[in-house]
């Protein structure tokens with residue numbers, strides 16, 4: 001995948017650019033927009049359809065992170081910045097949860113069974129300062145995404161390592177990814193390596209490429 005083509009540009013880079021270009025086009029076209037909103041009691045957000053399998057969506061780089069090399073940095077505007085290795089992560093409170101996923105490409109998947117660390121346990125550990133209003137996520141494929149502190153500290157947000165009783169596969173962001181069920185799935189970073197609490201908003205990869213900063217599926221906040 002990394003070999004150079006005749007023009008010296010790596011094929012990998014070309015695939016990635018094509019993929020990014022297409023999703024940027026969607027934002028310009030407003031692809032998937034129905035022009036309606038729905039209350040949260042309606043489980044399937046407007047413009048979404050249900051799938052039973054779990055599609056893979058990412059920038060095309062799927063880093064392999066052995067547990068022995070796993071490190072998660074949680075830093076920024078916090079009282080107690082930490083770097084967690086795998087054992088330290090597993091020593092934190094663990095919980096099961098069930099939630100739905102909604103991808104901006106219009107698929108949704110109900111009833112995903114997760115196991116992992118609730119964000120409340122992360123908050124207890126690092127103690128964000130009062131002035132920490134936002135959170136930025138960085139991943140091993142250099143992907144970034146951002147949330148408000150309020151979005152991230154909602155009760156149903158988790159750092160997850162297990163899906164349907166099995167370790168989350170590399171293609172879905174294993175060994176550890178974020179799950180933020182109330183927002184479009186691009187807000188849920190795969191292969192997360194750093195979580196930074198911040199006193200200002202720093203937009204991530206898709207947020208700077210035409211995608212909505214808040215990303216509420218029921219309000220169809222697909223694009224900016």
Ligand SMILES: Nc1nc2c(c(=O)[nH]1)N[C@H]1C(S)=C(S)[C@@H](COP(=O)(O)O)O[C@H]1N2
Pocket residue numbers: 054055056057058059060103104139140141143171172173185186187188189190191192
């Ligand atoms: N690190 C990383 N996380 C990412 C992405 C990515 O490219 N890199 N893509 C996002 C997008 S656009 C989607 S829809 C979901 C897809 O997750 P899945 O492949 O497990 O379905 O991951 C999100 N998190």
Ligand SMILES: [Mo]
Pocket residue numbers: 057103104105185186
């Ligand atoms: Mo996506």
